[in-house]
Amino acid sequence: MSRRLEDKVAIVIGAGQTPGDTIGNGRAMSVLFAREGARVLLVDRILEAALETQGQIEGEGGQSVPFQADVTKPETCQQLVDKCLALWGRIDIFVYNIGTGDGQPSLTMPESRWDTVFDINLRGLFSCYKAVLPVMERQESGCLINISSIAAIASTPMLAYRSSKAGMNAVTQSIAVEYAKKGIRANAIMPGLLNTPMAIEGLAKALKVDKQELIKRRDKSVPLKGGMGSAWDVAYAALFLASDEARFISGVLLPVDGAQSSRVG
Numbered sequence: 001m002s003r004r005l006e007d008k009v010a011i012v013i014g015a016g017q018t019p020g021d022t023i024g025n026g027r028a029m030s031v032l033f034a035r036e037g038a039r040v041l042l043v044d045r046i047l048e049a050a051l052e053t054q055g056q057i058e059g060e061g062g063q064s065v066p067f068q069a070d071v072t073k074p075e076t077c078q079q080l081v082d083k084c085l086a087l088w089g090r091i092d093i094f095v096y097n098i099g100t101g102d103g104q105p106s107l108t109m110p111e112s113r114w115d116t117v118f119d120i121n122l123r124g125l126f127s128c129y130k131a132v133l134p135v136m137e138r139q140e141s142g143c144l145i146n147i148s149s150i151a152a153i154a155s156t157p158m159l160a161y162r163s164s165k166a167g168m169n170a171v172t173q174s175i176a177v178e179y180a181k182k183g184i185r186a187n188a189i190m191p192g193l194l195n196t197p198m199a200i201e202g203l204a205k206a207l208k209v210d211k212q213e214l215i216k217r218r219d220k221s222v223p224l225k226g227g228m229g230s231a232w233d234v235a236y237a238a239l240f241l242a243s244d245e246a247r248f249i250s251g252v253l254l255p256v257d258g259a260q261s262s263r264v265g
């Protein structure tokens with residue numbers, strides 16, 4: 001095994017997952033990072049979800065610790081950073097994976113739902129950075145990875161989701177430039193349509209549609225042979241960005257989408 005993250009310490013926000021048949025992005029990234037030698041703090045607002053991820057990592061002989069926190073509560077962001085420092089003394093990789101959609105057609109959405117989307121997708125990121133970046137500044141090194149979406153750069157009926165992910169892209173590039181001289185890199189991954197529990201089980205339930213039909217429909221929308229991507233496709237992209245192989249890569253918004261965002265018409 002190559003152990004591309006040997007001796008590195010990672011925090012993954014949203015390291016559990018929505019229950020379902022496949023694996024989610026947060027879990028796949030956590031498992032892959034641990035497989036490659038990282039120690040991973042598995043942050044999730046649902047402890048059981050983080051514990052399941054830990055079980056999978058432990059089964060493969062990797063190291064991780066679950067930590068329950070809802071990052072929309074700013075005080076928990078400092079607590080999770082303190083926990084990571086108490087355990088392992090540093091933070092090399094920080095992944096912000098959580099995200100939620102509008103749940104209903106854009107302009108019928110109440111303002112409270114708009115706020116929830118922005119709290120989870122963007123304000124939580126800001127609160128986390130306030131706690132994580134001082135540590136990385138002291139270390140004069142660190143790697144930030146944000147899980148955005150191609151919705152940030154392409155038309156979608158989800159107004160709040162799209163706007164918040166576009167905001168996340170902007171934050172990524174601003175931080176990449178502002179903290180470059182400190183040796184800190186910031187990149188975002190923009191997944192396209194994936195076959196993950198959040199997307200398939202979550203959407204099938206919300207839209208009251210048959211799961212297999214939904215899978216077929218989503219597969220058809222992806223130009224690349226094979227249809228939708230999986231959480232592992234996102235995880236391998238994140239692994240590369242987190243590794244020293246990507247030492248000169250910062251400020252990048254990377255589509256992982258089977259050419260979806262390259263298509264016109």
Ligand SMILES: NC(=O)c1ccc[n+]([C@@H]2O[C@H](COP(=O)([O-])OP(=O)(O)OC[C@H]3O[C@@H](n4cnc5c(N)ncnc54)[C@H](O)[C@@H]3O)[C@@H](O)[C@H]2O)c1
Pocket residue numbers: 013014015016017018023024025026027043044045046049069070071072097098099100120124147148149150190191192193194195196197198199231
């Ligand atoms: N699946 C797709 O098709 C697709 C496409 C584009 C982008 N994405 C992005 O991928 C990310 C989701 O990936 P996933 O598959 O791991 O999702 P998931 O929903 O399966 O897992 C996310 C985890 O985050 C936790 N969480 C949610 N809110 C939290 C909070 N406030 N504090 C702490 N933990 C919280 C949940 O409990 C869950 O365990 C989102 O950012 C989403 O926008 C997904």
